[in-house]
Amino acid sequence: MASSLVFSAWIVLGLFMAIGTLTFVPQAQAARAFFVFGDSLVDNGNNNYLATDARADSPPYGIDYPTHRPTGRFSNGLNIPDFISKQLRSESTLPYLSPELTGQRLLVGANFASAGIGVLNDTGIQFVNIIRMYRQLEYFQEYQNRVAALIGPERTKQLVNGALVLITVGGNDFVNNYYLVPYSARSREYSLPNFVKFVISEYKKLLARLYELGARRVLVTGSGPLGCVPAELAMRSRNGECSAELQRAASLYNPQLNQILRELNSQFGSDIFVGVNTQAMHNDFISNPQAYGFTTSKEACCGQGRYNGLGLCTPASNLCPNRELYAFWDPFHPSEKANGIIVEQFMTRGSTEYMYPMNLSTIMELDSRT
Numbered sequence: 001m002a003s004s005l006v007f008s009a010w011i012v013l014g015l016f017m018a019i020g021t022l023t024f025v026p027q028a029q030a031a032r033a034f035f036v037f038g039d040s041l042v043d044n045g046n047n048n049y050l051a052t053d054a055r056a057d058s059p060p061y062g063i064d065y066p067t068h069r070p071t072g073r074f075s076n077g078l079n080i081p082d083f084i085s086k087q088l089r090s091e092s093t094l095p096y097l098s099p100e101l102t103g104q105r106l107l108v109g110a111n112f113a114s115a116g117i118g119v120l121n122d123t124g125i126q127f128v129n130i131i132r133m134y135r136q137l138e139y140f141q142e143y144q145n146r147v148a149a150l151i152g153p154e155r156t157k158q159l160v161n162g163a164l165v166l167i168t169v170g171g172n173d174f175v176n177n178y179y180l181v182p183y184s185a186r187s188r189e190y191s192l193p194n195f196v197k198f199v200i201s202e203y204k205k206l207l208a209r210l211y212e213l214g215a216r217r218v219l220v221t222g223s224g225p226l227g228c229v230p231a232e233l234a235m236r237s238r239n240g241e242c243s244a245e246l247q248r249a250a251s252l253y254n255p256q257l258n259q260i261l262r263e264l265n266s267q268f269g270s271d272i273f274v275g276v277n278t279q280a281m282h283n284d285f286i287s288n289p290q291a292y293g294f295t296t297s298k299e300a301c302c303g304q305g306r307y308n309g310l311g312l313c314t315p316a317s318n319l320c321p322n323r324e325l326y327a328f329w330d331p332f333h334p335s336e337k338a339n340g341i342i343v344e345q346f347m348t349r350g351s352t353e354y355m356y357p358m359n360l361s362t363i364m365e366l367d368s369r370t
Contacts, residue, residue: 032367033109033159034093035215036081037136038168040115041333044081045072046131047115049097054116054127059315060302064323064336074115076301076329077336081111081166083343084360096139106147109163112136118173119203122186126176133169133206140213160214164363167210168221170257173199174249175226175332192245196252204260211264211272217367218273219360220261222254224282230300231331234309240298254279258356274363275356281345285327285338292341297327301335 036042040054047055055072056062062070064077072095073079078086085092093111094101101110114131116124121132131139148156178186178195186195210218226232227243227250236243254277261273289297301320302313311317313330320326329335334342346360358366 033107033163034081034085034090035109035140035163035165036093036111036113036168037133037140037166037210038113038221039117039172040074040113041171042079042081042111042166042168043072043074043113043115044079044093044095044111046095046097046111046113048072048095050114050129050131052116052127052129054114054124054130056115056313060317060319061313063319074330074333075336075339076323078339079336080168080339080342083340084166084346087343087347088364096143103150106143106150107159110140110143112139113168116172116176117169118177119170119199119206120173120177123173123177126180137206137209137213140210144214157214161216162367163215163217164367165210165215165218166221167207167218169206170199170203170253171223171226174223174246174253175232178249179246192249193252196249196256199253200256200260203257204264207260207264207273211268216270216272217363219276219355220257220273221276221278222257223250224278225286226250228282228286228297229332230298230303230307230309230328232309233298234306234331237307240307250279261356271357274358276346277354277356278342280353281342282334284345285341289327292327293324293337294327295325299326300328300331301326302330307331 036044048057056074057070057072059070061075062068062073062077065071065073082092091108093109094105096110096112112131114136116127116130117132118124119133121134124130144156144160147159178184178192190198207218207220225242225247227236227246232243232246233240258275261275264273265271285292285294286297289295298307300308301323302308302317304310304317308318309331323329323335324337326335327338345354348361
């Protein structure tokens, strides 16, 4: 199962008011598309269509979703992309593998994310059939070909260039690779500082490829406090303290990620890539959960063992009666309420402590003028 904690952010889509057969959509009516890439923190259900254990398609996942049924989201309800779409009065993006993603719904955008993946192709090998990053980008190109068949190449280019993009990946390269087992292959190959540099160098290639494929406004989330999730507390903590080694990994990774975003923006001559400081966002309610209405940020709502942090969330797991009081839904992933708080931080916090060089509200205002 999946992810790193790493939060982040994403953006926006729109409804198209066409009825019946798909026809040409005038520019004045076209809403902004939204594309999502990454891991389980932002997967809307792609893994439901794959033969993998990295999935969230059985109860109690989705218990607080509007249908009260599991959707493939690693949440008790909505995830971060859903909340961003809600802020923008738009429908949520469908998983790219969903058979419902056809016709006008293609023009809203697509979610390519897949639980368990990382920047590196060998991250998450225990899950076998997951959509690794290179394949997510191949699907993005395939998506554009499908849309071009509907509205033509030029309008497809405009749709993609004008879209908002979210990418959340990287935490699994530590949780489900470097630190997955003692003396892992990658930990024998690299010291931690050198492994971080390797992951960052590979990530830079992925982001440059996203640009080549037409992305022009990309939210890039950093790693959250990896050592503070219930799974790591259960495995590594004696008295509820965060894992120092995983926290060190995050502290090395995030500044280097910010640096490559600045380098890419300088290379392309525009603020294409916007860094999202999910570590600072998440630290807010880890260090002071009561300030956000939580009773705990250490124990997961759904799980078993210490801190409910061992194993998967299943129908046989302990399940808290009030999800509003828990910052974490399962051993790795935030609760619906926490996801909503994070999106509020995206929208309302103008400080570069949270997003650089601008927050989501500013991005939306600026891009609406062009």
